[in-house]
Amino acid sequence: MRNLLRAENQRRRSGGVSAVLDNTWVLLCLLGLLIGFGWWMSGRRNVPTDAARLAEAERILRGEPGSAWLSVRDDVLKPLQERLSAGGVSDVDSERVRELRRQVDDYEFLRSLGQERERGVESGVSAVDDELRRLIRRAYVMRESGDGAGAVAELAAVLRILERLRGGSYLQQHVAETVAGWESELDGRGAELVLRELLRQWVASGEASEKRQLRGALEAALKLYGGRPELAEIVSEVRAAMGGEE
Structure with a gap:
């Protein structure tokens, strides 16, 4: 009887699925496949949608400009824009992607001002944007060459165009702040x-009548400019010179 049972068990093991599963290497391969499938499914669940990636890009671009802006453009916005331009399906607005990329391109352009280099129209950058940046660069060159008044006039003209074509953009806001700053510097320099x-005329003058006339002019100038912090040094010099000859 024992021999019959042993023979029956041996017969069952020798064929079918049981025989295959009794092989240790087969079991190890199946375990590896199961682990790989689980890892693949987990990876698929963790891939963010285009909308989620765009929302994260918007969050970063609401922060301070810097290297993170450039990373977002290169890693998120450029691939999205290229895929949308090629007719790819996405759950994001292509115009919004274009606006965000323009914001980063504007930041990179403004950061590059002052460097002597000309760049052609990059992929994804419109001819309008390139022309606006050329005009802004020209204003900076004028200022660096010593034509402060001309630079202010040039940049103010560009600002009026930006207010119409790119109102509310990062570039328009930056140019508005720059124009105000340049005007303030120009006004301060003139004063x-x-x-x-x-x-100079006060120090060089000798006659009392001339001194009286100059004193009146200096007192009027001090009334106009005496309270401005950026002119504190020259105001102190004037007051010291006038006080020394009272």
């Missing part, structure tokens, strides 16, 4: 020159 010229 300093007025005070220094009057001071």
